[in-house]
Amino acid sequence: MLPAYVxxxxxxxxxGGAPVDMGKTWSDGRRILGDGKTWRGFVLGVACGxxxxxxxxxxxxxxxxxxxxxxxxITVFLLAFGALLGDMxxxxxxxxxxxxxxxxxxxxxxxDLVAGSLGLLLVFQYGWVVENVTLGVFVxxxxxxxxxxxxxxxxxxxxxxxxxxx
Numbered sequence: 001m002l003p004a005y006v007x008x009x010x011x012x013x014x015x016g017g018a019p020v021d022m023g024k025t026w027s028d029g030r031r032i033l034g035d036g037k038t039w040r041g042f043v044l045g046v047a048c049g050x051x052x053x054x055x056x057x058x059x060x061x062x063x064x065x066x067x068x069x070x071x072x073x074i075t076v077f078l079l080a081f082g083a084l085l086g087d088m089x090x091x092x093x094x095x096x097x098x099x100x101x102x103x104x105x106x107x108x109x110x111x112d113l114v115a116g117s118l119g120l121l122l123v124f125q126y127g128w129v130v131e132n133v134t135l136g137v138f139v140x141x142x143x144x145x146x147x148x149x150x151x152x153x154x155x156x157x158x159x160x161x162x163x164x165x166x
Contacts, residue, residue: 001141003053003071003079004117008087009152010048013161015041020088026095033091034101042084049080069132078120086116104166110146 017040021032053076060068069075090112094105121129133141156162 001079001114001117001145002056003049003076004083004113005145005148005152006052007045007049007080007083008113009156011038011041011045011084011087012156014044014048017041028096030095030098031101032095033088034095036101037088037091042088045084046077046080049083050076052076053079072128075121075125075128078124079117082117082120083113084116085120086112086114089116102162102164104164109166110149114141114145 015036015038017038019033019035020037020039020042021034024032026032050073053071054073056068057071057073057076059065060070090105090108091101094103094108099105118129118133121133150166153162154165157165
């Protein structure tokens with residue numbers, strides 16, 4: 001899941017510039033996504049997730065780390081892209097519910113990246129998911145994701161990248 005965990009933090013740290021929704025509003029009068037979702041953040045976030053995945057591929061092969069999943073460029077791209085896609089879908093729904101950008105939304109804020117990344121993998125790399133995401137791995141993903149999410153957000157808040165620590 002590392003290629004899926006990295007993009008959100010990278011997007012927050014490296015983002016800025018033009019918002020993905022171009023400042024447009026939905027039929028309800030609210031922004032489609034908000035200023036927090038930018039093209040630069042999306043592209044650089046995905047790139048960082050893919051880079052981490054490539055390091056995993058190289059490390060697995062070079063050092064015989066068979067405990068790492070046997071990733072391909074496709075799986076690391078789907079994990080990274082899916083994580084940010086899941087985050088954008090969550091933001092879209094959040095705006096429709098009247099929640100502001102940065103407002104905490106428990107569960108959805110923590111698991112949007114899991115839903116997006118695993119969802120894309122299930123659609124495009126079903127066999128890889130069946131082979132690598134065992135029940136034990138899935139349980140660890142469910143346990144570790146909110147802990148890593150909170151830690152990354154607190155660090156982002158402390159260094160000034162995020163406005164709120166959640």
